Amino acid sequence: MTLCFRWASCGESLWVDELHSAWVAVGPLSEVTARAAIGNQQPSYFLGLWAWLHVFGESEIALRLSSVLASVLTSVLLAISVARTTRSFATGLLAGSFLAIDKDAIFFGCELRPYAWVMLCAAVALLCWSSGLQCRCRAARQWWWFGLVSSVCAAVLLHPTSLPVMGPFFILSLISGRLAATHPASEAQATAASRLPLICTLAVLVASVVCFGGATMQQAWSHRQRWSGFASADSWSQWLQAWHWQSMVVTPAVISLLVGAIGWRLGARSSTHRVSWQTLLVSLLPLVSAAIGITAILIAAKDYGVPLWQKRYFVAAFPLIIWTTAALFGWAIKLMATVAVFDPHQAKRSAWRLGLLSAVLVGGVCGKTLVDQGLMAQIRQGYWPQQQRGEPWRQAVSIIDEHAPPAQPGSGAVIWIDGGLIESQFMREPQPQNSPMPQALEQYLKLPVTGIYRVQEPIEVFNVYEHESWLKSRWNRQESPPKRIWLLARCSVDGVQQYIGRLKRLALSQTPREMLSTWHQDKRVILVELTFQ
Secondary structure: HHHHHHHHOOOOOOOOOHHHHHHHHHHOHHHHHHHHHHHOOHHHHHHHHEEEEEEHOOOOHHHHHHHHHHHHHHHHHHHHHHHHHHHOOHHHHHHHHHHOOOHHHHHHHOOOOOHHHHHHHHHHHHHHHHHHHOOOOHHHOOOOOOOOHHHHHHHHHHHHHHHHHHHHHHHHHHHHHHOOOOOHHOOOOOHHHHHHHHHHHHHHHHHHHHHHHOOHHHHOOHHHHHHHHHHOOOHHHHHHHHHOOOHHHHHHHHHHHHHHHHHHOOOOOHHHHHHHHHHHHHHHHHHHHHHHHHHHHHHHHHHOOOOOOHHHHHOOOOHHHHHHHHHHHHHHHHOOOOOOOOOOHHHHHHHHHHHHHHHHHHHHHHHHHHOOOOHHHHHOOOOOOOOOOOHHOOOOHHHHHHHHOOOOOOOOOOEEOOOOOHHHHHHHHHOOOOOOOOOOHHHHHHHHEEOOOEOOOEEEEEOOOHHHHHHHHHHHHHOOOOOEEEEOOOOOOHHHHHHHHHHHHHHHOOOOOOOOEEEEEEEEEEEEEEOOO
């Protein structure tokens, strides 16, 4: 199911963030760290992506399958973790299904960015935490805690914004693990072998701190304020928009509590009743951790101006929320299993009743989720749900290639590229005299047409809203007016129209040739062909 809901979106043209990932991966291995940092990213994910690209190729499907693979593994691990904790196959199926059908999980789960792998790390952390709580062997439990620490550190190294979510989860997990370690009969005296997990855990922590606080991290995050235009917050009501709380948490929780209350009311045995309430409290821990993390990010964005309020920055919370939602179902079903209608002397009939109840609950909740998020409406209209990015860079490059002279590709034409990247905003200020654009920055701003989508024409970087000095400098660098200029810009139609007007006035002031414009694309990624007569 996870694969099916993501496969349909994998063949679409990459959008600009994904183009950065592809640009990093197609370059030499020695440049991966620098290319990741100039795009404000940690290198961990991109080192793995570099290897993936050189094995499986650079098509959109091949590249995005790296994220889809992580999503599939996340669904499987969530299902296993919840099923083992609740001892219910149905609740495990519910956890995996939730991740498979949620719109945001689909979007980030097939995007060529680290977010699917961050969710996988969160799922691994949940599996290690829940397994550690149930483990009675001290040595084995220590190895589970080692896995927890490693997965939390991996999530933070993949994307530092995971820290506000995974940090509270890590702390609460240690507290719950300490409280649950009440099996003195199984505790053995510490030996060199039993100290090995602790040594490995400390080594992972030290290595992660060194990597997290290194020069790469400082460089990658030195320009975060540039992101304030799209990652800021100004109201507490935005917390309610962080996820699909109603379909993913509120509705399942209400159903679970009602079912659990019925089971308790109809005569659950007192011993089971106590165990079930303990299970309920433990089940809430991941949700509490996610809520703390999301709240911390909102406060940082709203009150302190830290530009972090985007779903992609707290995507690690999603598996935690799903885990709690599914575990609540397990708690409710466990209570129902103890009521009088499930006769212990008729085990087979009782098992069928419980299985039917579980199937109805899981099917109903998943069906309502599909309806609430609009996916069922898309299926009824006759097409498979897709999460589109809507940036046709591939089509734009194909059009440019089609118009290139076959004998001399690129002859007499030049491409002016504005990828809509925040790092190009400095061009809105006057150009400093005798201060050319740094080569590394210039190569970065050209990434939409130098990664997996490549053109043969000369490329110039521009900004639709650039200062007049940048426009004149670029025009004057040309020995003669080109036969054709391709304007390729990720911005609004109005912005490009105004820029063409500025360019036309400049051209007329220096040459009597008339400039004609032909629009080839006018949505999201604008492509305009300028010719001179």
